[in-house]
Amino acid sequence: MELVPRAATEQLADAVQDLRVTVVNGPRQAGKTTLLEMFQAAHGGTYRSLDGAEELAAALGDPVAYVDSGERPLIIDEVQRGGERLILAVKRSVDQNRTPGQFVLAGSTRFLTVPTLSESLAGRAAFVDLWPLSMTERTCGGEDFLQTGLGRPAELVGDTSPWTRDDYLELITTGSFPEVIGMRNNSSRRRWFNGYLRTIIERDITEFADIRHAQALPRLAAMIAARAGSPFVASDVGNGLSLPGETIRTYLKYLETVFLTASAPAWSTNLVTRLTKAPKVFLTDSGVAANLTNTDIDTLRRPGHRSLGALTETFVFAELLKLKSLTCDAFEIMHYRDRDGREIDFILETPDGRIYAIEVKASSSPHSDDTRHLTWLRDKLGDRFTAGIVLHLGTKGFSYGDRILSLPLSALWGHAPLRSDIVQQ
Structure with a gap:
């Protein structure tokens, strides 16, 4: 028995091949964490979730060091909890290195649609929406x-x-x-x-x-x-x-x-x-x-x-x-x-x-x-x-x-x- 195949899986893989940052947006409990874990299993990288207190403290305490560490792509779940400083650290990182597939950011809010943040990732990011099962x-x-x-x-x-x-x-x-x-x-x-x-x-x-x-x-x-x-x-x-x-x-x-x-x-x-x-x-x-x-x-x-x-x-x-x-x-x-x-x-x-x-x-x-x-x-x-x-x-x-x-x-x-x-x- 297998899980329901998610159509966003292919969208995510395609976006990571071509863009420096891929953002997976969708409601809580829609299956984002499962999608990200399956993506990591197939493509490698580092998975982190800011739902954990230690991970959140590390991201808030030194966002630049946080995004500079880990195997690429760095997958950050519930990224909205890291706030604007974390997103700006991601922008700094991808501006210094234009290689595709560096970050996969996932969130349960439209945090990155705030104009100041969306503009900071303009031309650097693709967005993939993940809704509950169709x-x-x-x-x-x-x-x-x-x-x-x-x-x-x-x-x-x-x-x-x-x-x-x-x-x-x-x-x-x-x-x-x-x-x-x-x-x-x-x-x-x-x-x-x-x-x-x-x-x-x-x-x-x-x-x-x-x-x-x-x-x-x-x-x-x-x-x-x-x-x-x-x-x-x-x-x-x-x-x-x-x-x-x-x-x-x-x-x-x-x-x-x-x-x-x-x-x-x-x-x-x-x-x-x-x-x-x-x-x-x-x-x-x-x-x-x-x-x-x-x-x-x-x-x-x-x-x-x-x-x-x-x-x-x-x-x-x-x-x-x-x-x-x-x-x-x-x-x-x-x-x-x-x-x-x-x-x-x-x-x-x-x-x-x-x-x-x-x-x-x-x-x-x-x-x-x-x-x-x-x-x-x-x-x-x-x-x-x-x-x-x-x-x-x-x-x-x-x-x-x-x-x-x-x-x-x-x-x-x-x-x-x-x-x-x-x-x-």
Whole structure:
């Protein structure tokens, strides 16, 4: 039995060959340490983690000596704990020696996206995002949704998916963190999620931010989970939490810094007016979102459950985020909404301007009316519109004609089943 192969493994190896510094970013417990240890076993180097008190003291006490010692590549995990002086010591080292593959830095916060630090590594570093397990990884699919569902969407029409509604509910409520996938007990999952959120708030965020209303952070995360799919208006959210809108915007940045949330900005075009500009904000894992809304698979099985739509859209957003990172940002993820009541859950735009529009329906019985906004956008954009896809919880894929399709949710991973010969964690 083998672990799930991570698609980022090849990205990391390629980046180390060509760049002096490679940065592996991603949420805590996504599998970064396992990835780094496997990389070291295959390529050599020195692995250090600043989670250890002695290592952290050495890095803080003399960062120049710390980065100058050890076999290359020097792999530093939880690098954000070393602070700005450690990053500047890395910059000094690679400016003196331009050989590729000197450092692999990994962190559980977007520490290196701070302008002063990102600029110090500009031209010296490549970034590899590692999210929790994607369904493409868990099924070991040879082709992802970009290649089949988006590149050749008509090929999926007529396929019958082996995935059932109950299968989807299990995926949605479990989420994709490797450790949680291996759990079969709902109470164990709940304890894990509660501990995870506590660690992020009480340790990771407080290391870089002074929070006056720490108790509001889990409440803000829960509100985001419950309102997923709706435009995020800071003043409205602030009213619900009795906090100013500016405080909400600041706290949202903190949640994004530790990869707990991510945004889909509003998409706009000069072909359309009367747009709304508010982004949509999602938790980056549907299991975390389900836990925050006190939702489990048994409650979701009830027809018409109020959380199913938001959680399904959160699941799809998380899978799209992973596909984006695995394809080196081959598309941007946005959403569309206008003041005439038209909205489309996700707009994927490629660098050459092609548009893929996705509607997410938490139903096993999609209806032709679900495509009306996709059809409207197709007629507005003409040839630039590549495909409009309704993703649903049913088993059949079919066409509504002229680039408008309805596909089971499992089209995101080519309908492939979970592999029984690998450890699903």
